Amino acid sequence: NAGVTQTPKxxxxxxxxxxxxxxxxxxNHEYMSWYRQDPGMGLRLIHYSVGAGITDQGEVPNGYNVSxxxxxxxxxxxxxxxxxxxxxxxxxxxxxRAGAAFTGELFFGEGSRLTVL
Amino acid sequence: xxxxEQSPQSLIILEGKNCTLQCNYTVSPFSNLRWYKxxxxxxxxxxxxxxxxxxxxxxxxxTATLDADxxxxxxxxxxxxxxxxxxxxxxxxxxDDMRFGAGTRLTVKP
Numbered sequence: 001n002a003g004v005t006q007t008p009k010x011x012x013x014x015x016x017x018x019x020x021x022x023x024x025x026x027x028n029h030e031y032m033s034w035y036r037q038d039p040g041m042g043l044r045l046i047h048y049s050v051g052a053g054i055t056d057q058g059e060v061p062n063g064y065n066v067s068x069x070x071x072x073x074x075x076x077x078x079x080x081x082x083x084x085x086x087x088x089x090x091x092x093x094x095x096x097r098a099g100a101a102f103t104g105e106l107f108f109g110e111g112s113r114l115t116v117l
Numbered sequence: 118x119x120x121x122e123q124s125p126q127s128l129i130i131l132e133g134k135n136c137t138l139q140c141n142y143t144v145s146p147f148s149n150l151r152w153y154k155x156x157x158x159x160x161x162x163x164x165x166x167x168x169x170x171x172x173x174x175x176x177x178x179x180t181a182t183l184d185a186d187x188x189x190x191x192x193x194x195x196x197x198x199x200x201x202x203x204x205x206x207x208x209x210x211x212x213d214d215m216r217f218g219a220g221t222r223l224t225v226k227p
């Protein structure tokens with residue numbers, strides 16, 4: 001099993017450009033989520049999904065869209081990139097499906113480092 | 118407001134020495150607490166989980182403790198190795214929330 005796979009690993013955008021960060025997992029996990037990690041701060045939840053066709057907002061959803069058409073894939077879209085979105089983005093999945101609450105372990109991808117100029 | 122605070126922010130120790138990392142939280146109602154290890158340029162990986170009824174749990178050279186009354190947890194690393202150099206993140210879950218600490222950056226030097 002590959003686990004959680006994120007692409008691309010690195011991306012540089014200009015302000016106003018759009019892009020999609022891809023996330024795929026092969027563990028048949030119901031729960032998937034996106035986080036951003038900034039220096040000196042804990043991981044912050046952007047959006048999450050408790051199953052195919054179901055998505056919800058996290059702590060910092062503005063400027064990002066998600067969709068969950070399959071169990072395996074959970075792409076994150078930046079509609080109009082801003083310098084404030086410069087960050088490292090992590091996708092994570094979990095076998096737990098208890099809504100936003102967790103008893104299950106989060107399995108993270110390797111991260112996508114995004115720079116917006 | 119649900120918060121997780123970790124200390125110290127960074128720590129440098131010599132190989133073979135022990136160290137203890139701290140996590141204080143205000144997350145309520147408490148469900149569980151996990152410690153994750155994040156190597157540079159990688160995603161976090163779970164080390165251990167603590168539930169309300171557990172005081173101590175070990176995973177090899179890593180020992181986590183939990184005091185639910187004072188809302189504190191610690192991660193003790195014994196006989197450190199160079200491979201222990203990483204960030205250690207405390208994650209606390211409530212019934213409807215999950216909060217991440219900013220992490221402690223540990224550097225083990227030879």
